[in-house]
Amino acid sequence: xxxxxxxxxxxxxxxxxxxxxxxxxxxxxxxxxxxxxxxxxxxxxxxxxxxxxxxxxxxxxxxxxxxxxxxxxxxxxxxxxxxxxxxxxxxxxxxxxxxxxxxxxxxxxxxxxxxxxxxxxxxxxxxxxxxxxxxxxxxxxxxxxxxxxxxxxxxxxxxxxxxxxxxxxxxxxxxxxxxxxxxxxxxxxxxxxxxxxxxxxxxxxxxxxxxxxxxxxxxxxxxxxxxxxxxxxxxxxxxxxxxxxxxxxxxxxxxxxxxxxxxxxxxxxxxxxxxxxxxxxx
Amino acid sequence: xxxxxxxxxxxxxxxxxxxxxxxxxxxxxxxxxxxxxxxxxxxxxxxxxxxxxxxxxxxxxxxxxxxxxxxxxxxxxxxxxxxxxxxxxxxxxxxxxxxxxxxxxxxxxxxxxxxxxxxxxxxxxxxxxxxxxxxxxxxxxxxxxxxxxxxxxxxxxxxxxxxxxxxxxxxxxxxxxxxxxxxxxxxxxxxxxxxxxxxxxxxxxxxxxxxxxxxxxxxxxxxxxxxxxxxxxxxxxxxxxxxxxxxxxxxxxxxxxxxxxxxxxxxxxxxxxxxxxxxxxxxxxxxxxxxxxxxxxxxxxxxxxxxxxxxxxxxxxxxxxxxxxxxxxxxxxxxxxxxxxxxxxxxxxxxxxxxxxxxxxxxxxxxxxxxxxxxxxxxxxxxxxxxxxxxxxxxxxxxxxxxxxxxxxxxxxxxxxxxxxxxxxxxxxxxxxxxxxxxxxxxxxx
Numbered sequence: 001x002x003x004x005x006x007x008x009x010x011x012x013x014x015x016x017x018x019x020x021x022x023x024x025x026x027x028x029x030x031x032x033x034x035x036x037x038x039x040x041x042x043x044x045x046x047x048x049x050x051x052x053x054x055x056x057x058x059x060x061x062x063x064x065x066x067x068x069x070x071x072x073x074x075x076x077x078x079x080x081x082x083x084x085x086x087x088x089x090x091x092x093x094x095x096x097x098x099x100x101x102x103x104x105x106x107x108x109x110x111x112x113x114x115x116x117x118x119x120x121x122x123x124x125x126x127x128x129x130x131x132x133x134x135x136x137x138x139x140x141x142x143x144x145x146x147x148x149x150x151x152x153x154x155x156x157x158x159x160x161x162x163x164x165x166x167x168x169x170x171x172x173x174x175x176x177x178x179x180x181x182x183x184x185x186x187x188x189x190x191x192x193x194x195x196x197x198x199x200x201x202x203x204x205x206x207x208x209x210x211x212x213x214x215x216x217x218x219x220x221x222x223x224x225x226x227x228x229x230x231x232x233x234x235x236x237x238x239x240x241x242x243x244x245x246x247x248x249x250x251x252x253x254x255x256x257x258x259x260x261x262x263x264x265x266x267x268x269x270x271x272x273x274x275x276x277x278x279x280x281x282x
Numbered sequence: 283x284x285x286x287x288x289x290x291x292x293x294x295x296x297x298x299x300x301x302x303x304x305x306x307x308x309x310x311x312x313x314x315x316x317x318x319x320x321x322x323x324x325x326x327x328x329x330x331x332x333x334x335x336x337x338x339x340x341x342x343x344x345x346x347x348x349x350x351x352x353x354x355x356x357x358x359x360x361x362x363x364x365x366x367x368x369x370x371x372x373x374x375x376x377x378x379x380x381x382x383x384x385x386x387x388x389x390x391x392x393x394x395x396x397x398x399x400x401x402x403x404x405x406x407x408x409x410x411x412x413x414x415x416x417x418x419x420x421x422x423x424x425x426x427x428x429x430x431x432x433x434x435x436x437x438x439x440x441x442x443x444x445x446x447x448x449x450x451x452x453x454x455x456x457x458x459x460x461x462x463x464x465x466x467x468x469x470x471x472x473x474x475x476x477x478x479x480x481x482x483x484x485x486x487x488x489x490x491x492x493x494x495x496x497x498x499x500x501x502x503x504x505x506x507x508x509x510x511x512x513x514x515x516x517x518x519x520x521x522x523x524x525x526x527x528x529x530x531x532x533x534x535x536x537x538x539x540x541x542x543x544x545x546x547x548x549x550x551x552x553x554x555x556x557x558x559x560x561x562x563x564x565x566x567x568x569x570x571x572x573x574x575x576x577x578x579x580x581x582x583x584x585x586x587x588x589x590x591x592x593x594x595x596x597x598x599x600x601x602x603x604x605x606x607x608x609x610x611x612x613x614x615x616x617x618x619x620x621x622x623x624x625x626x627x628x629x630x631x632x633x634x635x636x637x638x639x640x641x642x643x644x645x646x647x648x649x650x651x652x653x654x655x656x657x658x659x660x661x662x663x664x665x666x667x668x669x670x671x672x673x674x675x676x677x678x679x680x681x682x683x684x685x686x687x688x689x690x691x692x693x694x695x696x697x698x699x700x701x702x703x704x705x706x707x708x709x710x711x712x713x714x715x716x717x718x719x720x721x722x723x724x725x726x727x728x
Contacts, residue, residue: 120645121705131711132371
């Protein structure tokens with residue numbers, strides 16, 4: 001009986017002793033942390049995607065609390081509303097940014113871009129592009145092995161088996177930019193997000209000369225510059241045989257779409273312009 | 283019999299297809315495309331313009347730096363373009379296109395078959411001639427030879443090693459060169475010995491080529507200081523560091539150390555012949571022997587080919603592409619680069635075109651790594667390929683750098699030996715490229 005009592009007593013004594021030691025150690029080594037960091041972290045989406053450039057949402061929250069000027073910080077996932085609420089909580093001014101969405105700029109689907117070889121190597125865009133041009137004769141186009149799909153933390157991107165191209169689900173895309181850096185061909189761009197996910201963009205990144213591009217793909221930009229001529233807002237530039245529409249300047253007027261001879265300019269959520277009636281004296 | 287101490291594999295050598303066919307001259311192509319980057323280092327700087335007439339052996343592009351090489355016209359005719367042309371992998375590179383008119387050589391080139399043994403030039407003059415002739419390592423690495431022969435101050439060469447190993451399966455271009463041009467090879471070796479001031483040279487040949495060993499041994503009796511050594515067949519014995527270890531027992535430390543740090547200079551057997559021609563005959567590097575081979579190819583051959591000749595014409599000469607799916611490699615099956623564009627030209631480093639068909643052309647379905655460590659055992663550089671593959675998947679480039687990826691010689695032993703069919707070399711090559719890029723960026727920042 002005595003053994004039992006002593007055992008219990010000794011265990012209790014050790015427990016109390018350890019608790020005391022822990023109490024004093026914890027006080028001595030206490031780290032003062034701003035309680036606002038916890039609050040800000042709760043306001044953030046908690047995706048830990050790293051799109052802001054920090055290791056995760058907590059590191060971002062800490063930076064928001066600690067820095068006086070937070071105009072360079074932005075959480076693309078939470079967007080403007082989230083940034084505003086955090087900024088008003090902290091009494092700082094948040095940067096205002098256009099909501100963006102990732103755009104895959106390649107229209108070389110299987111029917112437009114003939115396959116010339118079969119790739120039997122590891123299914124990775126990075127490895128394939130380090131090895132050779134790819135299964136088609138376009139050195140710039142989407143390879144379709146899905147490095148971007150793997151990089152996306154939000155399930156917003158997939159490779160369409162019918163076209164062999166990556167596609168973005170704009171509703172799910174948070175513009176974190178993970179796919180942009182995952183694509184070895186640099187096809188994906190973050191572009192301004194219009195209401196109802198409407199968009200106009202050049203769906204090609206080929207810098208080859210027109211003739212070379214045309215041989216490799218029927219949907220490529222040949223750099224003819226017709227689109228740049230009709231654009232009234234100066235949004236289109238042609239450089240290195242490639243047209244580029246600046247999404248900040250574009251007003252979705254759709255004139256360029258009708259001009260493009262290879263239909264490389266893509267339109268989403270918009271009806272085509274009615275064909276212009278040409279009169280004799282025009 | 284000697285071989286290198288760690289790693290290595292033993293693929294079936296498959297040299298039987300083309301080893302018996304003597305070197306034949308390939309017909310002159312009507313048009314050649316001569317890329318400006320046929321070597322390791324800076325691309326050459328073009329010296330001609332559209333419309334210029336050139337003769338065979340005329341300089342068309344000058345070395346773009348110390349580590350670079352001159353490029354000469356491989357045929358005579360008119361320059362029709364200086365522009366971007368697709369290479370074997372389909373990627374565009376600057377190249378000079380020449381349309382052929384006859385076959386007119388520069389008068390300064392001695393085209394007689396007569397053997398010129400004596401060379402009274404000073405070492406510096408020899409190196410200058412080699413540099414002028416645009417000679418690069420012809421085993422496949424294409425490192426400019428004059429750079430190897432310019433021994434840095436404070437270092438001393440003790441032995442010249444001639445690489446007659448040709449460990450890559452299928453290829454027989456060096457083998458045929460050793461058999462048919464043995465005399466020229468040995469004169470080339472004595473010239474190289476003189477250039478780096480050594481009195482000893484060792485020619486290493488694997489024992490799967492007994493006739494080449496016998497032939498060279500018999501010829502070498504007449505040359506002072508040249509020894510021919512048979513080596514146990516083992517892949518990748520033709521790797522510079524493996525060959526040094528096999529022949530001298532010395533280990534070259536990891537990069538940036540070079541073979542010269544252990545007193546060795548290594549040259550390929552075909553390079554030695556090119557050196558002979560450059561120094562004794564004043565002939566720049568405009569052609570090479572290319573093995574076109576494969577089990578299903580109608581007539582495998584060893585063709586003496588001018589640079590810039592389209593690969594497809596070589597295949598056509600050997601009976602055309604076999605039926606069905608084929609894999610065409612620029613090089614052998616272990617290190618060769620798969621080709622997607624057969625109109626691409628033969629370049630200085632192209633020792634062979636290997637055509638694999640049927641099940642040889644396909645890769646096995648990869649399964650999970652079971653950590654059997656066969657790749658670790660096979661790696662001749664003592665790396666851990668399975669680990670490098672996992673780090674590559676995770677993009678942990680700093681970890682990969684810490685694990686000495688820059689030592690990797692891309693021999694493919696790991697991939698060859700992997701029972702799970704994991705394409706280890708694919709990952710390791712990507713990792714090596716990326717890490718080298720990171721290191722370069724860091725160095726330029728400094």
